[in-house]
Amino acid sequence: MDTLTRMRAFVAVVDNEGFSAAARAQGRSKALLSKYVRELEDDLGVLLLNRTTRQFSLTESGHVYYRRALDLLREFDDLREEIRDARAGLAGTIKLSAPRAMADVGIGRSLIDFAQANPDIKLDIELDDRFVDLVEEGYDIALRITQMEDSGLIARKLAPVRMVLSASPAVIEAHGMPKAITDLSDLPCIVDTNSRRRNMIVARNGDGEAVSVPIDGPIRVNSPLAARMAALADLGFVLSPDFIVAADLRVGRLVEVLPGVLGQESGIYAVYPHRRYLPAKVRALVDFLAVWFKDNCPPDGPCLAPGAP
Known part of the structure; x- marks a missing residue:
């Protein structure tokens, strides 16, 4: 059995806080997951989990291995997705979050123009004024009108907003x-x-x-x-x-009123999870939006779609 399979089994057990819950989530038997974790421990020569009949806990080595395993699995999955994207070309679905205000005014045209230019990419747009959790809620990208603060996300500024x-x-x-x-x-x-x-x-x-x-x-x-x-x-x-x-x-x-006294300038940002391998379809959207906003947002005025009042 390969190490990746054992590693995924261990991470699933930790994430689901137990073998039974992990087995249900993975669609595998509890005995099989227990076997994978035991083989992983044997291969490493350390105990990763303290097991009792009612609960389990991570050992010190288990904590270290879990953190590094998460990073390695994410990198592996990102690499696999990048290769699949390269083979498939610009196709698939992009799940995107955007504020209602953006979609209801002229600059919402940017997403329509992208869809027209890329017929093989489907945009699944969720309009929500709250800041969604991209990773937890499964979004590929979000457009945000904000003063960008430090976070674990990657942000590309598309246009200034006064x-x-x-x-x-x-x-x-x-x-x-x-x-x-x-x-x-x-x-x-x-x-x-x-x-x-x-x-x-x-x-x-x-x-x-x-x-x-x-x-x-x-x-x-x-x-x-x-x-x-x-x-x-x-x-x-x-x-x-x-x-x-x-x-x-x-x-x-x-x-x-009182022009020039407000604080830090806001902006329109494309925000996506920190990933080494950004899917080609998402990169295409970000690059398209950067050009669109450059063409439609003068440096000394607000962003307006072509033909907007």
């Missing part, structure tokens, strides 16, 4: 134009709960220092598009990605 604070002319007339970012604490604000900071706005004060300003108001909603609608209905000040409110600012339905 966050814009704005309000309708009626709101500004009723409450006055804020003179400093801290004024927002006493003004009605529309809270987009998709933001990781939720009811806080991070900006720069007059000295260039970062300050966090608490905000609140008549409506909290987990959608930048709904937040825009609330702003157009004169409910308060709103913080939005530039491409959400670009047309409103251009025609005066909304007015930008």
Whole structure:
């Protein structure tokens, strides 16, 4: 019996917290998995699992072997997938997560254009404003509008996104134009709960220092598009990605407030699990999106699809 099979059996037992559960998950007998793990231990000359009639635990050597086995199995599976992709060409299904706001405005056209250009690749798009767990939930890639923070994921920036604070002319007339970012604490604000900071706005004060300003108001909603609608209905000040409110600012339905004081620039990112061998179909999508956004996102303005208002 080869070492990979024994290694997979051991990892399955640890992941499923027991031989019985692992046997059900693997569709194999408990006795067979026990045999594989015992042969692995014999080959290594160490005990990996402490077994009792009711439970088991990892030995110190078992902990070390489990961590390294996971890495080796992932690398082996990645290599196998890369070779299969190379043989199959650009074909298959890409499971992708994207925020609703992206799909509902012009830049959602990028995914449509990719599908048209690659008829042998199927896009399985799940629109969700939360940050999905790519590995646990089985996604190949996610598109995110965020300030990218350190993580175990690989991220490629597709385009910058400027966050814009704005309000309708009626709101500004009723409450006055804020003179400093801290004024927002006493003004009605529309809270987009998709933001990781939720009811806080991070900006720069007059000295260039970062300050966090608490905000609140008549409506909290987990959608930048709904937040825009609330702003157009004169409910308060709103913080939005530039491409959400670009047309409103251009025609005066909304007015930008305190330009230049907001903090770190956000961006549109393609995010995927840390893998040495990225499947060809996913790499093709990322490369396509990089070119698409470069062509449709001017450096001094918001991303808009061709023909967008």
